[in-house]
Amino acid sequence: MRFTSQTSSDGVTEQLFTLSFTFGEIPGVLWTPDSAAGARPLILMGHGGGQHKKAPGIVARARRFAAECGFAVAAVDAPAHGDRPRNEEHHRVIAQMRTRMQTGGEVAPVLAEFHTLLAGQSVPEWRAVLDAVQELDHVGAGPVGYWGMSLGCGLGVPFIAAEPRIRAAVLGLNGAETSAEAAAQITVPLEFLVQWDDERVPRAASLALFDLFASAEKTLHANPGKHAEVPMFELDSSLRFFARHLS
DSSP: OEEEEEEEETTEEEEEEEEEETTEEEEEEEEEETTOOSOOOEEEEEOOTTOOTTOHHHHHHHHHHHHHHOOEEEEEOOTTSTTSOOOHHHHHHHHHHHHHHHHTOOOHHHHHHHHHHHHHHHHHHHHHHHHHHHTSTTTOSOOEEEEEETHHHHHHHHHHHHOTTEEEEEEESOOHHHHHHHHTTOOSOEEEEEETTOSSSOHHHHHHHHHHOOOSSEEEEEESSOTTOOOTHHHHHHHHHHHHHHO
16 A cells, blocks of 8 residues: 555545555545544445545545544545546446436446446455555554445445455445345445435335345435435434444
């Protein structure tokens, strides 16, 4: 892991990094409380489709996790996003997805194809990032949580199923088409968000995914609105959820 910059504001330190891996360099960002020392809970955050590691929603949540809970938070650019290159297959699926969005076609099957395509690369990458971040003195090998909506959920489900260090997760805005088999392997405490009028992920698919999780403790949060209209008060709920399970 190589840090490329460091800034601090309002009690939170932000460090940009790159991590060399099999598929090339992984660009990421780490947020910690200023003057952090010793092990602490770590939240891994997966951004949505078409976004990147420093999307406004990611930054806002990460800073509150660090400032209010004392957590470390890491986010990376998913394959084919942010500063990551795209190959011909990425371009093909993305173009097909945009066409269906513009013409009113069914988007969910293409989203599922795209998430499955990226998950084969992102799961081992997330595990490598987790290894590297937990070796840092100001993060350490504390309990780990995962937060991810939309694409962040589609890639997060197979990662959580494969990674025993994850102890709790907040997921949502995704359906069962992408990762049904992996979802059935997840047993950690879970909070799952559904937008009742989601124009990208059919409500039935979201509810089917929630039903597949094998967690003894899982809570469904359903709010009116479209895919990108998750209420900001859900952030307060995520803070309480992770504080309860990781602190």
